[in-house]
Every structure is written in C-alpha cells, then in structure tokens.
Amino acid sequence: EAGVTQFPSHSVIEKGQTVTLRCDPISGHDNLYWYRRVMGKEIKFLLHFVKESKQDESGMPNNRFLAERTGGTYSTLKVQPAELEDSGVYFCASSQGGDSPLHFGNGTRLTVT
Amino acid sequence: GNSVTQMEGPVTLSEEAFLTINCTYTATGYPSLFWYVQYPGEGLQLLLKATKADDKGSNKGFEATYRKETTSFHLEKGSVQVSDSAVYFCALTLGSYIPTFGRGTSLIVHP
Numbered sequence: 001e002a003g004v005t006q007f008p009s010h011s012v013i014e015k016g017q018t019v020t021l022r023c024d025p026i027s028g029h030d031n032l033y034w035y036r037r038v039m040g041k042e043i044k045f046l047l048h049f050v051k052e053s054k055q056d057e058s059g060m061p062n063n064r065f066l067a068e069r070t071g072g073t074y075s076t077l078k079v080q081p082a083e084l085e086d087s088g089v090y091f092c093a094s095s096q097g098g099d100s101p102l103h104f105g106n107g108t109r110l111t112v113t
Numbered sequence: 114g115n116s117v118t119q120m121e122g123p124v125t126l127s128e129e130a131f132l133t134i135n136c137t138y139t140a141t142g143y144p145s146l147f148w149y150v151q152y153p154g155e156g157l158q159l160l161l162k163a164t165k166a167d168d169k170g171s172n173k174g175f176e177a178t179y180r181k182e183t184t185s186f187h188l189e190k191g192s193v194q195v196s197d198s199a200v201y202f203c204a205l206t207l208g209s210y211i212p213t214f215g216r217g218t219s220l221i222v223h224p
Binding site: 003004033035037040041042043044045048056091093095097098099101102103104105106107 | 117145149154155156157158159162164202206209210211212213214215216217
C-alpha cells in the first residue's frame with residue numbers, strides 16, 4: 001500500500017508570494033491532518049479533515065492559510081501571501097479514525113525569504 | 114491546555130550505550146501517550162504507545178512506561194545502534210485522538 005505522499009518536498013519562495021502544498025493520504029483513510037514544525041520547536045496541529053469536511057481548524061494560524069479537501073481525497077494547503085514566519089516543515093498525516101495510528105508523509109520544507 | 118515537554122537534544126551516544134529520553138506531560142485528564150520516530154528524510158512513524166497508567170509500550174527494543182504519579186513517559190533502550198539515529202517525539206491524545214507533540218529530541222549514535 002502506498003503511504004502518505006506530499007508534494008513538493010521543498011519549496012523556496014519570496015515573502016508575499018503564494019505556495020500550495022499537496023497531500024495524498026493513504027487510500028481509504030477518511031481522516032487527514034496537517035501539522036507544522038518550525039525549526040527545533042513542537043509539531044503544531046493545524047487542522048483535521050474527516051472526508052471533505054473540516055472537523056477542527058483551531059490550529060490554523062490566520063486567514064493567510066487555506067486548506068481544502070475537495071472530494072475527500074487529496075488535500076491542499078495554500079499560503080497566500082507568505083510571510084517569513086511561515087517557514088518550517090509542513091506534515092500531513094492520515095488515519096482510519098478513532099485511536100488508530102497516524103501515518104505521516106515525509107513533509108514539505110517551506111522556506112520564505 | 115495539554116502539553117508535552119521533552120529533554121533538549123541532541124543526545125549523542127556510542128553504539129551499545131543505554132538510552133533515556135525524558136518526556137513529561139500536562140493534561141486535564143488521563144491521556145494516551147505515544148512515542149513517534151522520524152528517521153532522516155522520512156515522515157514520523159509510531160514507535161510505541163500506552164493508553165493507561167502503569168502500561169508499558171515496547172517496540173524494536175525501545176520501552177516506555179506510563180507513570181501517572183510523575184506524569185512521565187520516558188523512552189529507554191538498553192543498547193542503541195547507529196540505525197537508531199533519528200528524532201524522537203513524545204505525544205499525547207486526550208479525547209479527540211489528535212496528537213499533541215513535544216518539540217522532539219535528536220539522537221545521534223556513533224559507531
């Protein structure tokens with residue numbers, strides 16, 4: 001079975017530009033999560049989808065971040081316009097729900113200059 | 114709110130040394146506790162978990178015991194290998210099954 005895949009693996013953009021990150025969860029996993037890790041700090045929860053619905057978006061830092069999961073399959077996370085403090089590694093994870101383990105992608109390293 | 118505190122890294126050890134990575138938590142209730150591991154160039158993967166007090170999680174020679182009295186879940190391994198070099202994250206869930214993570218502890222094992 002294919003794991004969680006994220007694209008791109010790295011992105012370097014200038015402040016003010018737009019970036020879209022993509023996550024393809026494991027097939028059949030209704031639950032999809034986005035997390036972010038700023039250098040050396042905690043992995044912070046951003047939001048949680050169940051199928052195409054946002055179950056919890058309490059971790060989204062501000063309205064420059066927009067996450068979608070049309071059709072309940074892959075998800076995108078758009079940052080517009082990007083700021084310097086948005087730099088970090090963005091992780092996506094999926095699960096079957098309940099207390100089943102989360103399966104993480106390799107992350108997208110975003111650098112805003 | 115809920116939080117997880119891990120010891121600062123990096124932890125640098127020689128092969129076959131004993132490993133302890135400390136983790137303590139704060140939670141309003143009785144969480145489930147987890148250790149995740151991130152090998153270089155890969156995503157996080159679940160290493161072990163414990164769902165109630167005094168439970169011991171174990172996997173790949175790693176162990177951690179859920180200590181309610183000290184709100185701790187320290188990770189241990191009796192003899193580390195170079196291949197154990199990775200970043201280790203302690204995490205908890207409470208109610209919603211969405212993990213709250215610590216900041217990670219980097220482990221470097223030298224031959």
